[in-house]
Amino acid sequence: MNPNNIMTAADLFAGGGGFTTGAEMAGVNVVWAANHSRAAVDTHAANHPSTVHACQDLHQANWAEVPQHDLLLASPCCQGHSKARGKAANNPQHDASRSTAWAVVDAVEFHLPQFAVIENVPEFIDWRLYPAWSAAMNALGYQLAPHIVDAADHGVPQHRERLFIVASRSARPLMLQLPKQRYVAAATVIDFDAGKWSPVEKPGRSPKTLARVAAGRARHGERFVMPYYGSGSGLTGRSLDRPLGTITTIDRWAVVNGDRMRMLRADECRAAMGFPAGYQLPEQHKLAVHLLGNAVCPPVARDVINAIRRAA
Structure with a gap:
């Protein structure tokens, strides 16, 4: 740790900044961040x-240029591991995207930080090269x-269930104590007076969408959320008293309010991810949702980092 006793961090595959935001919430100074997307x-x-x-392919990174x-x-990259992106979703099922995990090994080999936190979908540990990847981390002195x-x-x-692998240069793996908080309702992030609404009953509306709305009304009343595409709460919708389902990289969650409906706005997705209200997003809705759907939820990153401090 630096002389001022302030933990410093580098953020690989930083995306829109969820990991960095959470680290800063925990009092960490993030000195360097990189992603391939401008x-x-x-x-x-x-x-x-x-x-x-830095905007670059991290396979090509010069780690000597990264601050200690x-x-x-x-x-x-999680898409190659996610069960939502199997062969039926045109995932070629090879290790091109999965191989981004090796950049983590390259980075820690050069700098040997005391800790690393690797976030991915839970299926990451089912990767056929995960045993080799974890062995490489072990060889560098890290317990996982x-x-x-x-x-x-x-x-x-x-x-939003995600895998957080805590890598530590310690005698044994660092198992964290992560106290659970009370659930926060979806209703807290939805502004029923904002957004572009359209009639539920309109020409061209999919019969499947109408069936979801009817089932949601029967179960939850006039106000609820439901997936506009795909599965998960698809037949019944979700009560606004519950948390939302997972925010993805494309518009997924629709809000129904009586005889009208709309998709979640980008600012609502931002709140549902746990970002601060003033966090700047791209003006283009599609890009903003894409970045949010790929992000780490900042409060989770904060709590994981604080738990590492307590356990170390």
């Missing part, structure tokens, strides 16, 4: 101007402690 880096830089940024740090944060964490247990109004 839009992601620009968004991250707008919100974290004191962090040094105590904690490495990394969210390597996997934790499955639901964002809803950390005050985020969304059920």
Whole structure:
């Protein structure tokens, strides 16, 4: 740790900045962040101007140019692992995207930070090269402690289960104590006086959508949320008294209010991810939702990092 006793961090695959935001909530100084997407880096830089940024393929990174740090944060590509992106979803099922995890090994080999936190979907540990990846981390002196964490247990109004692997240069794996908080309702992030609404009953509306609305009304009354596409609460909708389902990289959740409906707005998705209200997003709705759906929920990152401090 640096002489001022302030933990420093580097953020790989930083995206729109959820991991960095959570680290800063925990009092960590994020000194460097990188992503291959120009839009992601620009968004991250707008919100974290004191962090040094790089826009590059991290397989090509020169780790000597990265400042020394105590904690490495990394969210390597998850699409190749996610069960939502199988062969039926045109995922080629090879290791091109999965191989981004090896950049984590490269980074820690050079800097040997005391801790690293790797976030991904739970299926990451089912990757056929996970045993080799974890062996490489072990060879560098890291003990690995996997934790499955639901964002809803950390005050985020969304059920979002993710894997957080805590890597520590310690004698044994660092198993964290993560107290669970009371659930926050979806209603807290939805503004019924805002947004572009359309009639539920309108020409061209899909019969499946109308069936979801009818089932939701029967179960939850006039106000509820439901997935506009895909599965999960698809037949009954979800009560506004519950957290939302997972925010994805494309519009998924529709709000029904009596005889009208609309998709969640980007600012509502931001709140559902646990970002601060003033966090800057791209003006383009589609891009903003994409970055949010790929992000780490900041309160979860905060709680994981604080738990590491307590356990170390």
